[in-house]
Structures are given as C-alpha cells and as structure tokens.
Amino acid sequence: MRIQSTKQLPSLNELKEILSQRFSGQYSVKTFGAGRKSILVGKSTLIGAEISIHKNEVSIASSPPSVFGGILMTLGMTELALFIFPFFFKHKSGYRTLEREIGLFLQHQYC
Numbered sequence: 001m002r003i004q005s006t007k008q009l010p011s012l013n014e015l016k017e018i019l020s021q022r023f024s025g026q027y028s029v030k031t032f033g034a035g036r037k038s039i040l041v042g043k044s045t046l047i048g049a050e051i052s053i054h055k056n057e058v059s060i061a062s063s064p065p066s067v068f069g070g071i072l073m074t075l076g077m078t079e080l081a082l083f084i085f086p087f088f089f090k091h092k093s094g095y096r097t098l099e100r101e102i103g104l105f106l107q108h109q110y111c
Contacts, residue, residue, distance in 0.1 A: 001060045001103045005110040009053055015039060019051075022105060027098075041102060042066065047094040049102055058110070060103055062095035 010018065012031065016039050020029045028042040032050065040063065042048040050063040 001099050003058045003060070003103060003106055003111065005056045005058065007110045009056065009058065009110060012037065012039060012053060015051070015053065018109070019102070019105075041098070043094060043098050047098055049095070049098050051102065058106055060099050060106075062099060 009015070016029055016031055019027075019039065019041060023029065023041070026043075028040075030040050030042075032038045032040040037052065039051040040048055041051065045066060045068060046064055048063050048066075050061050052059050052061075
C-alpha cells in the first residue's frame, strides 16, 4: 500500500513515536534495517508490516516482524508447507487488516 502525502511527513523516528503512541499496547513498533530506514509494526510472530518513507510517499508492506517469523515463513515455502499450510492461510487476512489499519491512520494524519 502506498500513500501520497499532501502534508510534510515526519522523520522516521518521529513516525515511530507517533505509531507507538497510537497503537500502544496493541502492536510492537521498532526501527529496522541498515541505517534504521524502516519501521516494523508487529501484531504477532507472523503478522507485521514494514513502513518506509520516500519523499512525500509512505509505503506499507506485509512483513514478518521478527527473525523467528521470517524463518517460519521461509520454512512455509519448503516441504514443511504440507504440514503447516493451513496455519498460513489462517493468518493471511491479518496482514491486510494490519496494513489497512495503519494506512487509514496515516491517511487521516498526513493527507
């Protein structure tokens, strides 16, 4: 999901603080990546979203919020998928729900 902003966007650290206050107690919020250029918002071990800011645009993408979640997702692409496939289908809609919730909040704040 991409959101075009008509207002001045905050810095990544300011956005992290805003999201931490808004979703306090619901989700984990932390910076991520080389040079801390993204924000990871985690709902559970497997459900999360990565938020990046590029000039006047915010992009939100589904992403496992932890290394353990990433490993589980990778294992899901192998033969183990036969055994844990139903588990992934159960959580697929959670990614979109989290993206929409964050996206709506950011649209109301910065558009």
